Amino acid sequence: MAYSEKVMEHYTNPRNVGTLNKDSKSVGTGLVGAPECGDVMRLQIEVDENNVITDAKFKTFGCGSAIASSSLATEWLKGKTVDEALTIDNMDIVEELALPPVKIHCSVLAEDAIKSAINDYRVKNGLAPFELAKSHH
Amino acid sequence: MITVGDLFTYLCVLRIINHNMELPIYLDNNATTPLDPRVLEAMLPYFTNKFGNAASRNHAFGWVAEEAVDYAREQVGKLIGCTEKEIIFTSGATEADNLGIKGVFEMYKEKGNHIITATTEHKAVLDTCKHLEKSGAKVTYLKVQSDGLINLQELEAAMTPETILVTIMYGNNEIGVVQPIKEIAAIAHKHGALFMTDATQAVGKIPVNVNEDGIDLMAFSAHKMYGPKGVGVLYVRRKNPRVKVTAQIDGGGHERGMRSGTLNVPGIVGLGKACELCYLEMDQEAARLSALRDKLESSLSQMEESYVNGNTAHRLPHVANISFKYVEGEGLMMAMKDLAVSSGSACTSASLEPSYVLKSLGLSDDLAHSSIRFGLGRFTTEEEIDYAIENTKKAVNHLRDLSPLWEMFKEGIDLSKIEWAEH
Numbered sequence: 001m002a003y004s005e006k007v008m009e010h011y012t013n014p015r016n017v018g019t020l021n022k023d024s025k026s027v028g029t030g031l032v033g034a035p036e037c038g039d040v041m042r043l044q045i046e047v048d049e050n051n052v053i054t055d056a057k058f059k060t061f062g063c064g065s066a067i068a069s070s071s072l073a074t075e076w077l078k079g080k081t082v083d084e085a086l087t088i089d090n091m092d093i094v095e096e097l098a099l100p101p102v103k104i105h106c107s108v109l110a111e112d113a114i115k116s117a118i119n120d121y122r123v124k125n126g127l128a129p130f131e132l133a134k135s136h137h
Numbered sequence: 138m139i140t141v142g143d144l145f146t147y148l149c150v151l152r153i154i155n156h157n158m159e160l161p162i163y164l165d166n167n168a169t170t171p172l173d174p175r176v177l178e179a180m181l182p183y184f185t186n187k188f189g190n191a192a193s194r195n196h197a198f199g200w201v202a203e204e205a206v207d208y209a210r211e212q213v214g215k216l217i218g219c220t221e222k223e224i225i226f227t228s229g230a231t232e233a234d235n236l237g238i239k240g241v242f243e244m245y246k247e248k249g250n251h252i253i254t255a256t257t258e259h260k261a262v263l264d265t266c267k268h269l270e271k272s273g274a275k276v277t278y279l280k281v282q283s284d285g286l287i288n289l290q291e292l293e294a295a296m297t298p299e300t301i302l303v304t305i306m307y308g309n310n311e312i313g314v315v316q317p318i319k320e321i322a323a324i325a326h327k328h329g330a331l332f333m334t335d336a337t338q339a340v341g342k343i344p345v346n347v348n349e350d351g352i353d354l355m356a357f358s359a360h361k362m363y364g365p366k367g368v369g370v371l372y373v374r375r376k377n378p379r380v381k382v383t384a385q386i387d388g389g390g391h392e393r394g395m396r397s398g399t400l401n402v403p404g405i406v407g408l409g410k411a412c413e414l415c416y417l418e419m420d421q422e423a424a425r426l427s428a429l430r431d432k433l434e435s436s437l438s439q440m441e442e443s444y445v446n447g448n449t450a451h452r453l454p455h456v457a458n459i460s461f462k463y464v465e466g467e468g469l470m471m472a473m474k475d476l477a478v479s480s481g482s483a484c485t486s487a488s489l490e491p492s493y494v495l496k497s498l499g500l501s502d503d504l505a506h507s508s509i510r511f512g513l514g515r516f517t518t519e520e521e522i523d524y525a526i527e528n529t530k531k532a533v534n535h536l537r538d539l540s541p542l543w544e545m546f547k548e549g550i551d552l553s554k555i556e557w558a559e560h
Contacts, residue, residue, distance in 0.1 A: 003471055011471060017539055034557035035503035035542060038465050038482055038491070042541035059541035063467035063482070067539060116558065 003064055004098045010068035015075050018057040020044040028121025030113040038062060039106065041070045043113035047121055051081045058113075065103040069093050069110035082118055086130070160475045162521045166361075166514035167310050167338060167456060168479060172407070173363035173515065179410040180365065183403035191400045192391065202402045209409025213370060216412040217355065218346035225371045225392045226405050230337040233356030233371035234261040236396060237333050240382025241302050241354065242269050245331075249299030253330075255279045255287055256497040257314075258306050261356075262335055266304075275299070283499045284448035285314035292321060296328040303332050307355075308339035311481065311494040311510055312447030313456025315339065322351030331380060337361050337369075341415030342453055343423060347372055353380050359404065363515055364411030368404030371396075418515075426513050427454035429522045433511060434459065436526045440533060442546070446495060446508060455513040458495075460504040463543040464536040469509060472532035476525055481508040 022029045026047050033040040039062040046055035056074035060067045072093055077085050093099070093107035119129035163171070183205060191206045193199025210221035227233045242252065254266055256278050266276045277295045282288055287305060296303075303325035308315045318334060325332040333354035339345050340355075341362035347355060358369035373395070374380045381395075388397035415422075434457045438445055442462035458481075461469065466482030481492030482505070491505035500508075511525070537543040545552060 003474075008471070008474075011468075014539060019544065031541070032558045035506075035552065036501070036557075038502070038506035040541055040557070059539055059544060061463060061540045061542045062465050064471040066465075067468055112558070 006097045007064045007068040007099075010071040010097075011064055014067070014071050016055075016057050016071065016078075017059060019059070020046055020055065020057050025124050026121075028117040028119070028124070030116030030118070030120060032112045032116050033062070033109055035061065039066050039109055041066065041109055041113040043070060043073060043110075043117045045077055045082075045085075045117045045121060047082060051083070053077045053080050053082065053085060062106065062109075063103075065097065065099055066106040066109065068097050069099075069106045070113060072096060073110045073114055077114065082121070085114060085118060088114055158518070158521055158524060161477045162475060162517075162525060163477045164511045164513060164517065164521075164525060165477045165479050166517075167510065167512035169360050169366065170363045170514055171516065172365060173411065173414055175414060176364055176407045176410045180403045180407040183406050187402075189402075191402055192389075202400075205402060205406050206400055209405045209412075212409035212413040212416075216345075216416045217340060217372060218348050219372055220375065222393070223347075223372055223375050225373060225396050226400055226408075227369045227371055227396060228367055228401070229360070229369040230259075230335060230356045230358035231261040231369075233358075233369050234259070234335055235265050236371050236382055236385050237354040237356055237373075238262065238265045238302065238304060239269065239385055240395070241331060241333070241380075242272075242274055243383035244381050245301045249297075249301045251275045251277070251297050251299040251301065253277045253279060253292065253295050253300060253303045253325075255281055255305055257281050257285060257309055257311075257494045258304070259310060259335055259337070262304055262306070281497055285309060285312050285446075285494075285498055286448055286451065287316055287321065289317065289320055289324065292324050296324065296330065298329075300325075300328060300330040303330050304354075305332075305334060306338075307334045307336035307345060308343070308453045309447070309494065310338050311492060312458045312498070313338070313452040314447045315343065315451045315453060317451075318350045318352070322353075326351065338453060338456075341412065341419060342455060344419070347374065353378070354382075359408040359411055362411045362415055365404050365407040368401050368408050370408070422515060423454040426517070429517060429519060430455055430457050430511070430513055432519075433457055433513075433522050433526060437529055440530065443533075444504060446498060446500065457511045457513075458508055459511075460495075460500070460508040461533045462504060462507055463540050463546060464533055465506050466508055468536055469507075469532055472536055473509075473528055476528055478512075479510045481510065482506045 020027045028045045030043045041060045044057045045053045048054050056077040058070040058074045060070045090107040090111040123129050187201050189198030189202040191202040210224050213224050214221055305316050305321050322332040331353040335356045336345055337357045340357040353374045355372040360366040384395050386397050391397045444460045446458040466480030470480055481495045491502055495505040
């Protein structure tokens, strides 16, 4: 089965690859996954005083689907409020990228990365972190 | 009317004048190899006008087919140093492994039930052993050293009076490591056990001689040596000692009662021709391939944080297995889209487990995930290798730009100290 075109697209033209200053109060950093599992995603958001995500950056160690999932996540995050960002569901990513069943866990990790970044931002700004509801084993 | 001869000539000429590389470049010859055009030419008549069943005793169609099969036995025998009567044709190396291991276990039941093998064997051997454990076999899975070689003292220590079979592969399909076969066979024989080897990756690539190497049973397959898929050999020794195996497929008693079923005549003819070509061309080919492999490997291992897996002194001439730290194998293969290679990454296996062979070497999971296997072959050119080097370097660098682990490594962060969010 060949690589999906959309997945290839994100690899050849990745959006938002990079790093934000993780020490800044307006930046939330989510680092999820583990090298032993073959998947590590770092997703960062820059949030303004109106709770709007003005910038998002990612870096991912993982397969093509993992890279595409996190790249897509950063695309979707930009311009959303933090509350809107929480509604991003992994199945939206699966649908958009046409991920096969064996790659669904990549989208779950991307959703975790989003929530983890949001939580980091919240904790830095004196707010309580949300519960990461889904477990994915 | 265009004949096969014309087609053959056309293909040869095409190869000579075709300066343009065909993309993607095939560097996965450990998975399978293309048919050598000369093998195809030898096989074709047996699909068309020489279509007889080799077991048809009573007419020319059968005699012609039988003659072709007998000739193929000679060609195989010449390559591996055995007689025609010691060859059982099967549907491939997997079936040959099954027949050898199960066949010996059942035949020598009175003598003992202990089998010794290694953790880096092909699944055809490992799964067969696991199956036999349910029927009362006791199996020892020897661990290998970090370079992939068996420790001979450990093998010696594992032998028991109940050991009937030691089965260790000649050359490993993932890392190319070649085991000390003569020494292993000697230890097996010293303790009264038979020695079997799955030599699928080695036959036709390096000199394999069943008598010089002390081999009692040997499995190999045509499609790793420029022959067709669906045909292989189990060599079964007839002298010093005379070895027997219990048939696993019944139905007519073909192959001296050891493997029933109408012979795949065109496949066998192809296998024979493939063996003959290897016999004639093996030495030059091995020299040519190891030079190309060394060029590929030394260029790529100049990259920062790259690791060659497996013993480099004792290995097959055409294999290179390299880990590129901080990038993941499947992502890397996607990035190397003009190259056909394979990886030990979990993402490429249906089970989502990283390569068990690399894990047996003691490789960490993340390095196993970051490995790429290059398998060069008869039709690999220097131009293709040069392209592969550039393409791989570009892909690794691009993915490192995307990798948070590479960034952290560059900043001097000790990744082993991090508490990862998963598991």
